[in-house]
Amino acid sequence: MKLTFDAGSLLLSGDTSLLTQHCIEQLVYDNRVDAWRAPAWAYSRIRQQLENLPSTDTCPLDDEVFETPALTVPDTLSVTLRDYQQQAVDSWQANQCQGLIILPTGVGKSIVAIEAIRRCGEAALIVLPTIDLMIQWATQLEKHFQQSIGVYGGGSKELLPITVITYDSAVIMMEYIGDRFPLIVFDECHHLPGAVNRQAAELSPAPYRLGLTATPERNDNGEQLLYKLIGNEVYRREINDFDDGVLSLYDTEVIEVPMTAKEQASYLQNRQQYLDFVRSHHISFSSPYGWSNFLRACAQAPDGRQVLQAFRTQKEIAAASAAKFDKLWELLNQHRGERVIIFTALNKLAYYIGERFLLPVITHNTKAAERKRFLDRFRQGEFTVLVTSKVLNEGIDVPEASVGIIVSGSGSVREHVQRLGRILRPSADKQARLYELISAGSSETNISERRRQHQAYDVASPNNRTTDSPEAD
Structure with a gap:
């Protein structure tokens, strides 16, 4: 046979x-x-x-599935692994080099993966969600393995015994290159269960599989597919399991600001139109198909276009209330000289903030060269503030960032934990701080409560002091 x-x-x-x-x-x-x-x-x-x-x-x-030579690796890495990193790789290795390792952002998941590659000693393909992460990983891998690293994606098409590749490219190329890599590593593996991305794992015969993420849980229970295609959870630690020195001490603060009378009236009018439609069509957003059912109903109803616009309008009013910009200016002055990342849910809002306060903006529309230039200047201190929609939720390594300001966001727990992770990378005497600005009397209050359902926001967490600071009308 x-x-x-x-x-x-x-x-x-x-x-x-x-x-x-x-x-x-x-x-x-x-x-x-x-x-x-x-x-x-x-x-x-x-x-x-x-x-x-x-x-x-x-x-x-x-x-004859694999015909790849063994990978040349050093006897040890040039860095000393922390206890939890050692334990994580030990657990993965004991599970036949398969499974998920779940660690918060900023504690060295990439070092865990590099040690796993070293121990496995097989040609490795590292699958990543963004080009920024791909370049970041390639630099780190080259440093530790002292050999050229293949890069596939973003215009590069070089395959070497250790290669980094984007999820998009992996989906397209796996049927041609899968037999070259007995080891496959999925960074930010919560991206994998998507209908398209999962093909990067399904089309690979790799017997050795490692998934890395801080938050594997998904609203659609897609983590079950992770266990099937990568392996069971073999090691897990949360943000509040780490002492100061591994992650920065941090405070989180929810700041509730009032909408103007005009904003409030327009918000309530548009929200009522949206809610009346949802109730009359018996749409439940607790169902995994709630949003799809809503869009389908809008497409079929005579007033569907107006209802969809009302939904968007009430979201935009709450996300960009005038008092938020006043509070944002106050916070920027309060933290003048510190490295600040401003997060929004909408590209339109990110660009508005950039224009209003003369700040650099990074969205998915920002070209790779410009994004790199902005991040380099941010690291060097030439820029002290960056505004972003969602592209910096994951994938940047900026220990200098110490303040995060969420102007608007979704109810996703993962997104919220990722944004906190952007400012938790340790540096000397660093005290990180994450602010949430929410419009009083809007659905943002419930959204904030939903996305804070994580141990990282527990007031009992040793590194966290969570406060709520409502402002009176």
């Missing part, structure tokens, strides 16, 4: 008569090629079952 990789799947050919007596999970006969076919991700399981067949001595398995 011969097992090979074939365009994102496995092909078992040759003398497969044993399979008429023994059922192998995932293998299905493909009469087009007179062979048995299986999804690539099931390689480890299928190989183990084939090797356990009672007659493999007389009909040996010829495994």
